[in-house]
Amino acid sequence: MxxxxxxxVGGGQLSRMTHQAAIALGLSLRVLADTGHDSAALVANNVVFGSHTSKEDLLAFAEGCEVVTFDHEHVPGDLIRAMEEAGHTVLPSSAALLHAQDKLVMREKLAALGVPVPPFASITSREDLEGFGAEHGWPLVLKAATGGYDGKGVWIVDSAEEAAPVLGSGVRLLAEQKVPLQRELAAVVARSPYGQAAAWPVVETVQSRGICVEVVAPAPGLSDDLAVEAQGLALRLAQELGVVGVLAVELFETADGILVNELAMRPHNSGHWTIEGARTSQFEQHVRAVLDYPLGTTTLTAPVVVMANLLGGDGDPELDERLHLLFAHDPSLKVHLYGKEVRPGRKIGHVTALGDDLDPTRARAQAGAHYLRTGQWLTPANEAPK
Amino acid sequence: MxxxxxxxVGGGQLSRMTHQAAIALGLSLRVLADTGHDSAALVANNVVFGSHTSKEDLLAFAEGCEVVTFDHEHVPGDLIRAMEEAGHTVLPSSAALLHAQDKLVMREKLAALGVPVPPFASITSREDLEGFGAEHGWPLVLKAATGGYDGKGVWIVDSAEEAAPVLGSGVRLLAEQKVPLQRELAAVVARSPYGQAAAWPVVETVQSRGICVEVVAPAPGLSDDLAVEAQGLALRLAQELGVVGVLAVELFETADGILVNELAMRPHNSGHWTIEGARTSQFEQHVRAVLDYPLGTTTLTAPVVVMANLLGGDGDPELDERLHLLFAHDPSLKVHLYGKEVRPGRKIGHVTALGDDLDPTRARAQAGAHYLRTGQWLTPANEAPK
Incomplete structure (x- = not known):
């Protein structure tokens, strides 16, 4: 056959779950991994070891691939262009991906497109920052234009004084107004080279210390108008930016409407719920999209789907024993473990609960993740903060 | 972690799909495969090459495994016992698995348990066969006690004369009455060493030339009484025979009730629909069972689920192009390809349709499998036989 x-490119959990989905399509993902301990390298057959910052490694990896895609945004743009110039199909393209790699480029492009974004400015000096703060208020959000993830490269600063170490670090920076948000949402869509696009329902994402801890699908209480606006925005961005594959648009919901926070052009944490929660998962869809297969149905499989991330705890996780007890406690919970070494705060897996009603479904997902992390059942006394 | x-043991599609499910549990299946072209060897990281009929290969393979299990019944019993005697955990055990390996042992055991089976007898001579035929009528079913699959090792014979070549072949044989069956059913369950068991709804299986071509879940029009009887029978057999893992009980539905046809102690073709059609798939359940994890919920995810096997056609399948067209035609159909070389009649994949109503769901599954095999859309003129 x-x-x-x-x-x-990249051997993390996104690659691992993409491989899992690709198997059904008759494929075996070829993975560029750093080491054999990478999540995807543990489970895939076709693993190439190399660095995503080595042109030589990338060019060798691309050889024989119908298409090259990514599980992160950290491949330098000039190296992606080198693959393209060597004749390889790379999706999303370097031109599209730039908007997920460089927050300043993204902000400027979205502003030019008339897409609602928080007030922002490029910051190259203390004076720039003081001027931005005087206009938009303190505290404000200072961001590294490139290289951040999971809250890294983002600082909330109360004064230019406090920002001094970052300002002096040589990192390209932008400042954004600290938007008075009501909650965070995500609109996840996929687009194929042919131009076909498909959207999953808009979800609510819950962050803790800059890391996504919970995703609720569909976003509870979201008005139809806002849901349609968010999906339309994501579909429009996919087209305007020429995205192929999954595009996740992270949004702020404010009293005045929605604003775009970040973009990711790959399967994204806010779409993990789709594995069991939608007829086509984001991982299958990403593979279908980059191969220019027609996209699959995004219908939900239950009225409410809640995903809770499993973050590494402090102690020995005894995951195997906890898994036994969790499965006994809740035989309907779906568990995904990434095969990673446990480190405090590291995403080592996720759990998904499906149900008819929001509160009990959410409680099951939270209880499952909390138990796997801590070995403790949630009680009113130690309940996760709402 | x-x-x-x-x-x-075995690198076929059952192993491939078990690997796919095991990934979510944080595992990477270790596969004993014949060659790198085996379905599972194409997608798993931990592949050991060797023969399932070599004691040395099996013992080396088992080293370091928490548990050894199987994707087929063809490992000789004495070699399974050799693994057990070397201290390895093998599930199902050699004692249980014997009943899926040897049809004569199975028939005798089930008859002793009072489980309904077709009239049968061990056949060692032409006289035995003539006697059985005189009592139970011709044509009758002659079976090799061991080694058959997908209709191989099964002969419908009209006379002892016709059976002469088989009778003279030295194969251990049994004869069975050719039961006037209304249809075939399957009751699939799983059982853990702890003794927990879980049943999926009873399904109807449709065979063509001895090969399963379609499975409908739940079995249309099956009375509650018969459904409960079939599930109860499978659960009882799992316990009485000491099965661990998935047990598929193939059944004949006759005017007088149900009879047991065959047993399989592994994920089974009649359970492929569970991947999308049940909250816990048979592949995840098998892994949970052999690891003695509590079992998962077997609830359906749609009112009707239909799986159609994809059998290799005669010509060049051009599968990639057909997949494009099929996905465009039916974005809700779920396709599973096994990565196998296409040979006429070989199971190279399956498709699953989920829906609210039997007829359209069944039509979608049949149309999908037919199109992938032939490149032709089903029309009234070339519709699959009912």
Whole structure:
């Protein structure tokens, strides 16, 4: 059977779950991994070891791939262009991906498109920052234009004084107004080279210390108008930016409407719930999109789907024993473990609960993740903050 | 993360799909495969090459596995016992698995348990066969006691004369009455060493030339009484025979009730629909069972689920192009390809349709499998036989 080879740069959990989905399509993902301990390297057959910052490694990896795609945004743009110039199909393209790699480029492009974004400015000096603060208020959000993830590269600062170490670090920076948000949402869509696009329902994402801890699908109490606006915005951005594959648009919901926070052009934490919660998962959809297969149905499989991230705890996790007890406690909970070494705060897996009603479904997902992390059942006394 | 190693002997599609499910549990299946072209060897990281008929290969494979299990019944019993005697955990055990390996042992055991089976007898001579035919009528079913699958090792014979070549072949044989069946059903359950058991709804299986071509869940029009009887029978057999893992009980529905046809102690073709059609798939359940994890919920995810096997056609399948067109035609159909070389009649994949109503759901599954095999859309003129 002569089916195409899809190469994914990066061996993290996104690559791992993409491989899992690709198996059904008759494929075996080719993974560029750093080491054999990478999440995807543990489970895929076609693993190439190399660095995503080495042009030589990337070019060798791309050889024989029908398409090369990514599980993160950290491949330098000039190296992606080198693959493209060597004749390889790379999706999303370097031109599209730039908007997920460089927050300043993204902000300027979205502003030019008339897409609602928080007030922002490029910051190259203390004077720039003081001027921005005087206009938009303190505290404000200072961000590294490139390289951040999971809250890294983002600082909430009360004064230019406090920002001095970051300002002096040589990192390209932008400042944003600290928007008075009501909650965070995400609109996840996929787009194929042919131009077909498909959207999943808009979800609510809950962050703790800059890391996503919970996703609720569909976003509870979201008005139809806002839901349609958010989906339309994501579909429009996918087209305007020429995205191929999954595009996750992270949004702030404010009293005045929605604003775009971040973009990701790959399967995204806010779409993990789709594995069991939608007829086509974001991982299958990403593979279908980059291969220019027609996209799959995004219908939900239950009225409410809640995903809770499993973050590494402090102690020995005894995951195997906890898994036994959790499965006994809740035989309907779906568990996904990434095969990673446990480190405090690291995303090592997620759990998904499906149900008819929001509160009990949410409670099951939270209880499952909390128990796997701590070995304790949630009680009113130690309940996760709402 | 120190999670257990599950070893599966055999690198076919059952092993491939078990690996796919095991990934979510943080595992990477260790597969004993014949060659790198085996379905599971194409997608798993931990592949050991060797023969399932070599004691040395099996013992080396089992080393370091928390548990060894199987994707087929063809490992000789004495070699399974050799693994057990070397201290390895093998599930199902050699004692249980014997009943899926030897049809004569199975028939005798089930008859002794009072389980309804077709009239049968061990056949060692032409006289035995003539006597059985005189009592139970011609044509009758002659079966090799061991080694058959997908209709191989089963002969419908009209006379002892016709059976002469088989009778003279030295194969251990049994004869069975050719039961006037209304249809075939399957009751699939799983059982853990702890003794927990879980049943999926009873399904109807449709065979063509001895090969399963379609499975409908739940079995249309099955009375509650018969459904409960079939599930109860499968659960009882799992316990009486000491099965651990998935047990598929193939059944004949006759005017007088149900009879047991065959047993399989592994994920089974009649359970492929559970991947999308049940909250816990048979592949995840098998892994949970052999690791003695509590079992998962078997609830359906849609009122009707239909799986159609994709059998290799005669010509060049051009599967990639057909997949494009099929996905465009039916974005809700779920496709599973096994990565196998296409040969006429070989199971190379399956498709699953989920829906609210039997007829349209069944039509979608049939149309999908037919199109992938032939490149033709089903029309009234070339519709699959009912």
């Amino acid at each position: 002569d089916l195409p080879v899809v190469g994914m | 120190d999670l257990p190693v599950v070893g599966m």
